[in-house]
Every structure is written in structure tokens, then in C-alpha cells.
Amino acid sequence: MQYWLMKSEPDVFSFGDLKACKNQTEPWDGIRNYQARNFMRDDMKIGDQILFYHSNTKPPGVAGIAEVASKPYPDFTAFDKKSNYYDPKSDPDNPRWMLVDVKFKADLKRYVPLDEIKTIPECSEMRLIQRGNRLSITPVTKAEFQAIKKAGMRKS
Template sequence: MNYWLLKTEPSCFGLADLQQRPDQREPWDGVRNYQARNLLRDAMHVGDQAFLYHSSCKVPAVVAIVAIVRAGYPDPTAFDPQSRHFDPASDPAAPRWYQVDIQLLRPLRRPISLTELRQRPELDGLELLRRGSRLSVQPVAERHWHAIMALEDAGNAR
């Protein structure tokens, strides 16, 4: 199993929205970065797990765990002129953009803030903490996954 972090702006689509979806399942669409696209298309597999991370908000934080329930497939929003993710250069015969489907496994018992993550030396090397990192789909090393999971019950205690 691989581990991931999926960034989302809760003002656009967040944990509360995912909780309201049928079966708490949603296509992870609209990603328009080639590096992230390659991960969606080539590296994410059914059964992988990901942290759902709220970004561009008052308190950026890891808020939930989701599962990848459908591997990468062409993102239909790229072909839809009515979609805000429309890409007129994208061709259905040779798709440029991909998506996966995710399903909520569970919300975290408490959000784990970016500030808290930055304070943890065991998370050194986590892509999210790298200066200038803006990638919306990020791999998470197994050791980082377990370290973040341990924080869920640890609170801010060190």
C-alpha cells in the first residue's frame, strides 16, 4: 500500500462536503499540475490511503483519512466547457488530465495542524513541509504516515 496527502481548500470542497456525498465517495478531479497528474495516473492504486488536508484556510490541517477506491482515469471535467476545470487543449483520445475516486475512511479524532506538523522532527523530509511545496497530490513515506497517525492521540504533548 502507498500513502498520500491530498490538499483541498475547504471553501471549495472539504471534509464536510465529502461526508455528505453518497457513500462518502467522490472523484478527485480538477488537478491541473503535471507532476500531480502523473501520480494520479500512474502511482495511485485501489487500496492506497491518503490524508485529506485542508489548505488555504485559517488553520491548515490534516483532517481525515480516505481510501483510493478507483485508480486513475481520464478527468471528464477537462472536456466539459461548463466546468471551471475545462481545458480546451485536452483531447479525449489522448487525455491530458486524470483523477481517482476517493472514499472517506474516517475523520481524524482531531485536526493536526500544519503548525504542529512543522514542530515534529520525525516529519523531517515530509513533502508538505518542504519550503515552496504547493503540490496538491503528494506521496507520504510510510514512516511519516505512522508518525502523523501517532499525533492524532498525542495532542500537542511532546
């Protein structure tokens, strides 16, 4: 079992949106970064736990817990000319972009803002809090995952 942090802009797709989806499950489409794709394609396993992070919002932070709900498969939005994520270089016979389904797992009692994550000792090495980190999918350690979950389960 591995642990991940996945960023999403809540204006585009929030944790609440995931919860409202059919089966509370949604394909994590639109990833157009090779490192992030490789994590989904090569390393994610069904049941892996995910910190669902809200980026580009005030304040940024972890909104809830999700899990990996499928094996990797081609990102179909790359083949759709009408999609914002259309990529003519992705050949359906040899897809460039792969994704997994992500499923709602659990609510936190409260949102864990980035400012607070920065103060959690277990999280001092997290890629998330390092400068210039733009990668939208990063592995997290069990200790990091548990520390953030614990913070989110504590009443404010």
C-alpha cells in the same frame, strides 16, 4: 500499499464534504498539474491511504483519512465547457488529465494543524513543510503517515 497527502481548500471541498458525498466517494477532479496527475495516473493503487489536508485556510492541517477508491480514469471536467476546469487541449480520445476516486476512510479525533506537523520529528523531511511547496498531491512515507495519524488520534 502507498501513502499520500492530498490538498484541498475546504471552502471548495472539505473532508466533511467528502464524508457527506454519496458512498462517501468523490472523483478528485480539477488537477491541472502534470506531476500531480502522474501520481494519480501511474502510482496510485486502490486502497492506498490518504492524508486529507486543508490548504488555504486557518489553520491549514490534516483533517482526516481517506483512501484511493478507483483506478485512474479521464478527468471529465476537462471536457465540460461550463466547468471551471475546462481544458480545450484535453482531447476525449487522448485525455490529458486523469483522476482517481477518493473515499472517506476514517475521522481523526482532532485536526492536526500544520504548525504541529512541523514539530513531529518523523515529519521533518516532508515535502509539505518545505518552503515553496505547491504540489497538491505528494507521496508520504509510512512513518510520516503514521505519525500524523497518531497525533490526530491523541486527545487534545
